Amino acid sequence: MKPLNILLNPVGSAGDVHPFVGLAAALKARGHEVRILTNEYFRPLAEKMGLEFVPLGSREEFETVLRDPNAWHPRKALDVIFKAVIEKLLPQTVETLSRLHQKGRTVVVASTLALGARVAQEAFSIPTVSVHLAPGIFRSSYEVPVFDGLGFMRWLPRFANDLVWRLIDAAFVDPSTAPAINRYRATLGLKPVKRILHHWWHSPLRVLGLFPAWFGPPQPDWPAQTLLTGFPMFDERDVHAPDPALEAFMAEGDKPFVFTPGSAMLQGQKFFAAAAEACRMLKRRGILLTRFEEQIPRELPPGVRHFAYVPLSRLLSRCAAMVYHGGIGTCAQTLAAGVPHLVMPMAHDQHDNAARLARLGVGDSLAPGKFTADHLARKLKALVENRDMPGRCWEIARRMEQERPLERSCEIIEQCAGDLAPAH
Missing domain, CATH: 3.40.50.2000 (Glycogen Phosphorylase B;)
Structure with missing residues (x-):
């Protein structure tokens, strides 16, 4: 196939970025033009791997989040992380992706917290693959992920779990995330969104779970466009x-x-x-x-x-x-x-x-x-x-x-080239 313009946008710590660096190296080896778009903190790693690097956010901003003890608090972490992601990165990410987009050649590969990539997908019809590294990212009312304080949900019937998820979104998640996202979306002529962590942060085009089914079995209420490929075993070796x-x-x-x-x-x-x-x-x-x-x-x-x-x-x-x-x-x-x-x-x-x-x-x-x-x-x-x-x-x-997660992930990303994601 013709070389693609693949833009990988991981947001987070080394545990979030490492799999994308491994994926980028594999895609480059298959002949594609590849760029890593993430915080300046990770420039040395990307350049050592021979990858083109585009900075999103400063090293100082990254270290500010690292120094915040609430970033590891079971209930306060959401506010800390989303404040950094939305207020600092959202406009910069959207503007950068729109600038680097080449119609018919570009695929964006975005991590869970790369919310700017989801906005750019809807604003500019950029084919985008959402990548989730852990099964706990997927909300389910069947096998409920284990979160601190939510253990009772594992004993509730599905309809009750559906209600609990709605209450969590209405009372906690959307008040922390939706206002800033929707204010920015309005500047692009996009409609407001809600239930950000329930369905919106999953690309309607394709969702990749970079873990095996034996670790996180897919549930009936996961997004239908989800495929699992396995753990992408990259470190800085x-x-x-x-x-x-x-x-x-x-x-x-x-x-x-x-x-x-x-x-x-x-x-x-x-x-x-x-x-x-x-x-x-x-x-x-x-x-x-x-x-x-x-x-x-x-x-x-x-x-x-x-x-x-x-x-x-x-x-x-x-x-x-x-x-x-x-x-x-x-x-x-x-x-x-x-x-x-x-x-x-x-x-x-x-x-x-x-x-x-x-x-x-x-x-x-x-x-x-x-x-x-x-x-x-x-x-x-x-x-x-x-x-x-x-x-x-x-x-x-x-x-x-026996698993080949990187090869399979590359194949799935290549299949998304030229596909337009339906807007929400």
């Missing part, structure tokens, strides 16, 4: 040389535990303090991963080391367990490595991911309020003593080796 200090540490003793609260977490002091102390209590080795060294205890027990960044695909298969926040990117890498999970879910899709891992029998979770050294040590001891879990982890890792 190709742009980071092996770290001699890490390799020396790995050779010194038994398999360590790995701990990270996520690439965007700047409030992880208690997490790392508990991790270090739990390793001391268990007399086990540990690796603490964060680019923000100020979160690490000044004195670490013997056998516990801090590293700023290690590509997880290079590390996890040699470790005893992964302790993390439940982000879908880290979740996928841990599944592929075939090691147990211990999740401390805080917000976003993390509670739902943790619940799915528990149902698969490959991990456990520990609430932030109980994330102390004592509780953590007990949970880790139970994980490593579980005789059945290694086999289940191994089976999933082998299954993932």
Whole structure:
């Protein structure tokens, strides 16, 4: 086929951007013209991968969100994230996409929070594929995603869940999102929209779920235009040389535990303090991963080391367990490595991911309020003593080796070229 002009627009942290960088590299290898449109913070990664980069938002704006502790609050995170996305990015995204659009050649590939791409799709008839990285993004009244405070919905009949979703939208979601979106839409001659997170943020042309059906089975009330392809296993392995200090540490003793609260977490002091102390209590080795060294205890027990960044695909298969926040990117890498999970879910899709891992029998979770050294040590001891879990982890890792998510995702995106999405 003729080369396409593909514009990838991920919005979020490294866990949101990494899959799009991997997808962009795969599309470029198939001969397409590819651009990554995201925050300036990710320019170095895109350029190291040989991808054309278009900045949307400054590094300072990105770091402002990182420093906001409410970005990880189960109920306050929505306001923080959408304020950054809508007020700062919406007009800039729409203007940039309209400028780069080449009629008949362009496909926009937009992440969950790329709301500007949805507005541009309707304003300028740009073929757009919505990409959701985790099943918890899809609202359902059948298998209700697990969110903090909404556990009761799993016991309600479907008609009652439909009503609860409507009440949530009317009372909380739309008041935070719809006014700013609709004010901007009016300047483009577009009609107002509502129930932003229920159906509007899904492209009517095509929705891609970048996770496998065995992790998030499609539900009858998901958008009909949804296709699942699998986890896009990209990290920064190709742009980071092996770290001699890490390799020396790995050779010194038994398999360590790995701990990270996520690439965007700047409030992880208690997490790392508990991790270090739990390793001391268990007399086990540990690796603490964060680019923000100020979160690490000044004195670490013997056998516990801090590293700023290690590509997880290079590390996890040699470790005893992964302790993390439940982000879908880290979740996928841990599944592929075939090691147990211990999740401390805080917000976003993390509670739902943790619940799915528990149902698969490959991990456990520990609430932030109980994330102390004592509780953590007990949970880790139970994980490593579980005789059945290694086999289940191994089976999933082998299954993932047979999947081809990037190839299938590229094929679906190519099929959308020239298709016009119906306007809402």
